[in-house]
Amino acid sequence: MLATLDALERVSDEALVRLRERIVATGHGPAVYDVTEAIAPHLFHALRLPLIRLALRRLRGPEWTLARLFVYDDVVSPFEWDLAAGPEWGPLGMECGLVRRDADGIRGNFHLVQTSGVWVFSDTSVTEADAVMGPGPTTLILERILPKEFPLEDGRQVRVLDLGSGAGTLSLVAAARGAAVVATDLNPRSLRFTALNARFNRLTLDLRAGDLTAPVRGEQFDLVLSQPPFVVRPAGTEHSLYMHGGARGDELALRLLQELPEVLAPDGQAAVLFDTPRLARRSLDHELRTLFSEVAVDRVLLQGPGIPSDYLSVGYAYEMTGTFGREFERTLEVYREHVEGLGAAHFDRALVLLRARPDADQYLAVELAVRQYPTAEALRSLWRAWDASTLDDERFGRLSLQLPTSARWVETRPKPVLESDPTCRLTFVGAAFQHELELPFSALLVYSALEKSETVEAAIDAYAGEIDSTRDEVRSEVLGFLRDSLRRGALEVR
Ligand SMILES: C[S@@+](CC[C@H](N)C(=O)[O-])C[C@H]1O[C@@H](n2cnc3c(N)ncnc32)[C@H](O)[C@@H]1O
Numbered sequence: 001m002l003a004t005l006d007a008l009e010r011v012s013d014e015a016l017v018r019l020r021e022r023i024v025a026t027g028h029g030p031a032v033y034d035v036t037e038a039i040a041p042h043l044f045h046a047l048r049l050p051l052i053r054l055a056l057r058r059l060r061g062p063e064w065t066l067a068r069l070f071v072y073d074d075v076v077s078p079f080e081w082d083l084a085a086g087p088e089w090g091p092l093g094m095e096c097g098l099v100r101r102d103a104d105g106i107r108g109n110f111h112l113v114q115t116s117g118v119w120v121f122s123d124t125s126v127t128e129a130d131a132v133m134g135p136g137p138t139t140l141i142l143e144r145i146l147p148k149e150f151p152l153e154d155g156r157q158v159r160v161l162d163l164g165s166g167a168g169t170l171s172l173v174a175a176a177r178g179a180a181v182v183a184t185d186l187n188p189r190s191l192r193f194t195a196l197n198a199r200f201n202r203l204t205l206d207l208r209a210g211d212l213t214a215p216v217r218g219e220q221f222d223l224v225l226s227q228p229p230f231v232v233r234p235a236g237t238e239h240s241l242y243m244h245g246g247a248r249g250d251e252l253a254l255r256l257l258q259e260l261p262e263v264l265a266p267d268g269q270a271a272v273l274f275d276t277p278r279l280a281r282r283s284l285d286h287e288l289r290t291l292f293s294e295v296a297v298d299r300v301l302l303q304g305p306g307i308p309s310d311y312l313s314v315g316y317a318y319e320m321t322g323t324f325g326r327e328f329e330r331t332l333e334v335y336r337e338h339v340e341g342l343g344a345a346h347f348d349r350a351l352v353l354l355r356a357r358p359d360a361d362q363y364l365a366v367e368l369a370v371r372q373y374p375t376a377e378a379l380r381s382l383w384r385a386w387d388a389s390t391l392d393d394e395r396f397g398r399l400s401l402q403l404p405t406s407a408r409w410v411e412t413r414p415k416p417v418l419e420s421d422p423t424c425r426l427t428f429v430g431a432a433f434q435h436e437l438e439l440p441f442s443a444l445l446v447y448s449a450l451e452k453s454e455t456v457e458a459a460i461d462a463y464a465g466e467i468d469s470t471r472d473e474v475r476s477e478v479l480g481f482l483r484d485s486l487r488r489g490a491l492e493v494r
Contacts, residue, residue, distance in 0.1 A: 002128050003109035005192050007096040008121075015092065016200050020119060022086050026062035029114040036067060046318050049073070069099065069108035073124055081106040115169060116143055118176055118201050121193055122167035126242065127322045132193045133242045135169040138273060141351065142170055142225050145271055147376040150178035153222075161216060161263065163226040163256070166242065168194030168205065170225050175203040179223070182206045184215045187241045212252075213259040220265040228252045230274035231316055234338035237331075243319065248342060250276040250350075254287065257352060261295045264356035269383075272352045275306050277344030284350055285367040292365070298355040298386060299365040302373060302435070306347040309339040355383060362390060366487045374433035381492060382433070388493050389486040393479060397457040400494040401450055401482060406431035407490065409444065426490055437490055446478055450491075456482060 062084035068074035122134030165183035208215035317332035411422035
């Protein structure tokens with residue numbers, strides 16, 4: 001059973017602010033998570049929990065007590081609770097159901113964590129169908145692409161839509177950085193958490209209930225963020241609102257992508273994150289091409305390796321049952337067989353980025369294999385490169401282009417035979433957006449000409465000389481290759 005929010009919602013704004021101040025004063029927050037998150041980081045969360053609790057019980061102090069209560073679902077003594085919560089919130093926390101007493105001591109009824117400067121209440125257990133999820137690793141992928149601040153544009157606030165807001169993490173971060181935010185969710189409990197979190201952080205959000213873009217139809221946004229539920233749902237299992245995206249998992253995300261262009265302002269951008277099964281007979285890129293064949297949006301598909309199906313089945317089964325007993329094993333079997341039936345040994349993680357281009361006469365698309373998803377700055381420079389790539393030949397020829405400083409050229413040969421043609425790969429090490437590109441060996445010659453030349457035109461001359469051709473013979477091919485390189489993040493404007 002999920003904890004009731006009723007009494008906590010009735011607490012005054014002032015008392016909530018005093019709770020926040022009290023928590024901050026204890027030192028609870030990211031410095032505590034730095035310690036706990038370093039404990040067995042590669043184990044499943046459920047398996048790490050006992051180790052983390054063990055470590056925390058050995059540390060005395062209110063910040064650790066709060067971590068045990070509100071992050072790691074441990075029990076603390078009434079004395080520890082009173083010491084951490086202070087004279088007002090010691091009793092008030094019990095009265096309003098922030099914590100409860102059982103035979104073992106005091107337990108938290110909610111999670112409460114700080115991320116990117118905002119505090120977020122959410123549910124502790126996610127096994128119930130309408131449980132509300134707090135910030136997780138996937139939330140942070142979207143958080144990375146929020147700019148550090150949203151300055152006014154033409155005297156007005158940037159409009160952000162957080163679609164499927166959950167506990168409201170992304171909405172809160174965007175509002176704290178200056179955006180005007182609309183948060184929507186199908187789950188009424190999500191909106192209750194988002195409202196509570198807005199009050200707790202003293203931020204203003206516009207909350208709407210409803211399915212995908214229905215609550216904002218007719219409105220337009222500069223930035224839309226969404227992590228729709230994307231977990232596969234085997235037939236006959238209970239529908240969890242925050243987890244399940246359809247039988248294959250990505251159905252809801254694709255329906256959302258189809259609706260999104262309608263709510264994007266001119267030049268407005270959207271980022272949608274979801275998992276998608278890697279299937280021999282289907283490519284997500286192809287599916288997106290069909291979806292957007294007649295829509296005025298630029299599109300980037302960043303696809304990285306997700307988790308093998310076995311691991312996912314274990315993770316889902318635990319999330320659904322909250323145990324490792326018989327019920328877990330039965331649920332695991334159901335998920336494992338379902339995933340097998342789909343034919344997916346692996347799931348990929350996909351971040352689809354859209355940019356509305358109502359006045360442009362061409363719309364660009366690229367698919368990239370990524371290892372790390374982009375930051376706001378990396379994304380801004382990618383779009384800048386895309387704009388440069390569409391300049392007419394004359395202006396394009398005058399550009400000065402370079403490889404990003406993070407680019408590394410890697411050649412591999414099956415045997416130590418220098419005469420054999422190597423396979424070439426461009427990887428971006430330590431960049432704000434790590435990805436890889438397979439390239440033909442001739443690309444090395446073009447990039448090397450570019451490195452030595454002031455402009456694109458001069459590079460074409462140098463390349464033609466290198467391969468004993470004339471500039472007219474190679475010009476259009478090189479221009480096409482350089483435009484494509486800009487769109488793939490392999491080149492930047494100097
Ligand atoms: C995976 S959670 C993401 C929560 C939050 N955005 C984050 O990143 O932490 C997905 C959210 O989408 C909501 N949701 C599910 N189906 C929806 C729909 N059809 N329309 C709108 N929201 C939906 C769920 O209730 C849940 O809060």
